[in-house]
Amino acid sequence: MIGLIILLVYVAIFIVSFLIVRFLVQKTTTDYTALKTVTFGDESAVTSNRVASVVSVLTIFLIWGSFTGSVLIPRFLHAPGPFVGETSFTYTIETPEGARDDATIFVRVMGFGEETVKFEVPPGDGIAKDDAVAMPASRSTTIIYDKNDEVTRKDGARLVAIDGETIGPDIALNTDVGRFALTEKGAITFAPPKGLQMEPIWLPPPEAVVGRVIEIANDGYRDSTLWKHLGYSLFRVIAGFFFGALLGIPLGYAMGLSNWFRGWFEPIVEFMRPVPPLALIPLVIIWFGIGETGKIILLFLASLWIMAISARAGVSGVNITKVHAAYSLGASKIQILRNVIIPNSLPEIFTGARVAMGVCWGTVVAAELVAASEGAGMMIMVASKFQLTDIVLMGIILIGVIGFGIDILMRRLENLLVPWKGRS
Known part of the structure; x- marks a missing residue:
């Protein structure tokens, strides 16, 4: 139910933001790209709308803070919180002889993070006695209502009503007090x-996660600083990706240029491509042990097939008229490879590299499950065992931020090294 409400809120904010930008912001600015004659399907005409990016991030932060009661979000934007405070309800028991009596249970509901402290109330007169219960918010509790009654369930008494409404083994009540x-x-x-x-x-709310980042950055976690954990993960990802690209790109070129190489290696590549890297963990442990070598090889295998396929696709996508033009000008095969095939295949290779880097980041968490003593994945897994959700979220966010930063750098590098992308 909460998930559906969050989704609806996100969709509503998306629609409202789109309409505002579409009919207010863009009407007051001049977007020369949008004036191109052909735009639909033209990738060069579609660029990231920075306003949309900022609003998207702010929307996620707003929803996160709203549904966690964050102090960083104005209170009027908070989603309805759980009941906190004191309440009570009256229950009615019936003795085996048919006599009935009422008593009141006083309930003190403590807020998130507050200590649950027991308290007492005067029992009162009669067969049924008043009692008190303390409990945390947003939870359910089992109340032994007759522990101080004169006639209990062991004596044959039974509960027949709560706040005057009939209740039984197959009857649940939903009242203003609760369920x-x-x-x-x-x-x-x-x-x-x-x-x-x-x-x-x-x-946890955003401020709890930020607090954990500051705490672990200053004091470390599991005998290692935050930067050491992230450094180990980054090293493993870069090393695995480097060796995967080092072997995958030449393999992809060979498969794109030679029928023999394609026939020989295509069954292997196409067989391994759909196999998730996580399925290889047991085999990697058996063959290479639980040290750094095994983790890097797992990431190497995660990127190898992606890089090989992207390089092969890059070669296959080269415009054949360019090759014929180079041949007509007397170019050799080496010159065609260096001046035609490699430059025109680089856009596909960079796209594959970005995908492979993302897969490596997704695999590093599993790779660091293999007896790692440092790394963001290890930090996440250890924290999850102790239900330290703020540390888990911190690790996930940091991995995402670093991965996004690497993707931006690779796009910048692609724009610098392959300025002809999108131009035939």
């Missing part, structure tokens, strides 16, 4: 209104 149901043994299961905000154990 009530009976366990198999007749105790009360009580859940106060949960609202729409998520518990920190499931999704």
Whole structure:
């Protein structure tokens, strides 16, 4: 239910932002790219809208803060939170002789992160006695309502109503106080209104994650600094990608230029391409052990097939008229390779490199599960065992930010080295 609400909020903000930019911002600016005669399907006419990028990031941050009760978000934008405070309900018991009596359960619901402290109330008179319960917000609790009653369930008494409404083993109640149901043994299961905000154990607010970044950057985690963890992960990714590209690109060129090489290696490449790198972990452990070599080889295999296929596609996509023109001018095969095939295949190779780098970042977490003592993946996995969701989110965000930064650098490098991309 919460997930559906979050999705609807995101879609609504997307539509509103699109309409505002479309009909207000763009009407007051001159976009010469949009004046091109042919734009639909023309990649050179489609560039990233920076306003949309900023609004997208702010929207995700806003939704995150709103559904976690963040102090960084104005309170009027917070999603309804769980009930916190004191409430009560009255239950009615019936003795085996048919006598009935009422008593009140006072409930103190503590906020997220607050210590649950027990408290007592006067029991009152009668067969049923008043009692008190303390519980955390957004949770349910089992209430042994008759622990101090004069006649208990063991004596044959049974619970027949809550706040005047009939309840039984197959009857659940939803009231303004909360939801009530009976366990198999007749105790009360009580859940106060949960609202729409998520518990920190499931999704901590942004400031908690930022606090963890500062804490681990200063004090470290598991005997290593944050920068050491990230450095190990980055080294493994770059090393695995480097060796994958070093072998994959020549292999792809060979498959694109030679029928024999293509026939020989295509079954291997096409067989290994759909195999997820995670499936290779047991084999990598058996063959190469649990040291750094095994982790780098796993990342090497994750990038190898992608780079080989992108290089092969780059060669196959070279405009044949350019090759014929070079031959007509007397160019040798080496000159055609150097001046025609390689330059025209570089855009595909850079695209494959960006995909391969993303796959390597996605695989490094699994690679660092293999007895790693440092690395962002190790940090995430260890934190997950202790339900330290803020550290898990911190690691995920840092991996994403670093991966996005690398992708930007590769795009800049592509623009610098392959300025002819998109021009035939």
